[in-house]
Amino acid sequence: MSEDVPSSLRPPVSLALAKGGESVPAEGALPGGCMYEPKWDGFRLAIVAGADGVSLWSRQGRDLSRYFPELLEAAATQVPPGCVLDGEAVIWTGDRLDFDALQRRLVTSKGTLPAAAQEHPASFAAFDLLAVAGHDIRSTPLSERRKLLEQLAADWEPPLNLSPVTRDRAEALRWFEELHHAGLEGLVVKGAAQPYQGAVRQWIKVKRREVVDVVCGAVIGPINRPQYVVAGLPVDGRLRIVGRSVPLSAKASRELALYIRSPDGEHPWPAVITETMLNRFSKDKGPVALTLVEPIVVEISADTAWTGNSFRHAVRYLRPRPELATEDVQLPSR
Template identity: 45%
Template sequence: MPPTPEDASGLALARLVPGLGDTVDLPGGTAWEPKWDGMRLLALADGPRTLLRSRHGGDLTRDFPEVTRAVAAQVPAGTVLDGELVVRRSGRVDYGALQRRASSADPAALAAHLPAGFVVFDVIQRAHVDLRPRPFIERRIALEELAAGWAEPLSTSPLTGDVDLAARWFRDLAGLGVDGLVAKGLDQPYRPGTRDWRKVKHRTAVDLVATAVTGSVAQPGALLLALPVDGELVPVGRSASIGLSAGIALGRQVVPLGGAPSSAIATRIAPLVVEVSADVPWSGGVLARPAQFLRARPELHPVEVVEPDALLVGC
């Protein structure tokens, strides 16, 4: 069985590119699928010993029992699936609802109110055979064979080799909780830790790294923001004031750095990836004004944050 990843180096990844035109001509031809606004998940099927792992190796098996049961019942032992954990509400994927469940003191207790689904886009092991060296098209065929009898909460991510349909997906699915497209070469193997895939995102938000909070750690008033540059987190500005309810929710994600020097107005925290509104201009490599905080993305690693010039997307 492929080792459970302890961090993102165990998963194949995608490199952010400016537009759809930058995703064509991948090895063997390009196929596109929606980029779901959820949490990356590996499912290791083994009957009653089935495990769910986050992209950083966290154990989610008991937190999402409905997904664990479905994988155990519907997926043959010796299979490892890669996909996205999502919560759907009112016909759309709702990342905020998923985050509320994941950050709850008892996530499993919310299963009836906020049921999760597992949208699978790759199979990296089948019948105890490692499929990662195989081309993506072979892995996709294997996935569709496995999924022939699946029922909710398991599903497969749609896939197309038609660039015009991909462009329509990019345009039309934005309101359904799909924040872009992922492109894969049909001949590409699954290479952990590499960014062989490509992704195009809607430019509504920018990922930055929060390095400190003002006010209470339990209810931050604002964030000090940075970008990774040559292995260092370089300050680029701050967020605007965070509202009461958003601050309380954010406080559950914040980890203060014990012993770290703090100022009278700010407390240093473990680097936390956050989304801020993309409508703030940049000047001289820093934010021209405070950015609106949108949400925390604790499932992402700071090294995955890219410079904002790379976030200009379009079709």
């Protein structure tokens, strides 16, 4: 009789989370010493291999099995029943991760999924093992779970892959500096002695950020006390909204207010937009009132999650750049 997943890990699976950090922690900063891993730009995915078959589950508890037939098939043949894996589903286009292609899977019809999987195949990067041979091992330290995961993955073939890990901070810093060219977002840092705690922000994620010039075409809040910057960039020959900042500090708000003013003439943006124009992942579909301003260049700090037409995460306002011309602002390089 084949093994089944333990009842404590029946899907949907509660996955461990990470909190943001500003710098890469020292090697001894977490219990048992730090284990450094790449932060993949993909969909968090739990592979649940039960006695009655394999299923794929998102961090939000959604069954994604039908959207990734190639991962489902690979897991069914390479992951023995009674195992639960934590990892990331990703799609590569050339030598770079392609989050947009991954997102399109979720709106692909059942009839066209086989063609989509063939044209842009998904891969799975496994970084943790929650159950093996029907036993819940979440209370086992990460270092031991990693050894079991490496044994399990020894004979895997793509699209199943073992996510790399290092205890060497110098090597992790090289990853941090070099791998962003392939679309990786940064690092996730975990304690070797830590058990696995679902729904707890027990890990640290450090995202690589880059300084970028954008056009501030509007703010949210009064013009003399702006609360957020609404960022714009030239996309397809037009100044388009590409995201917004995190809330401005009181000092940043006062500084920016000195440089912005009401528009001189017709403005390229409407005065009211939907929340999804600022954040396409937002569940809030309500209207957002903009305070339109005469476009001005500002400097921001953004993580590497640029989709080609928007920032996926809120940016950080740094300073105004009134000496720069808005027409000279360009799209970030990918």
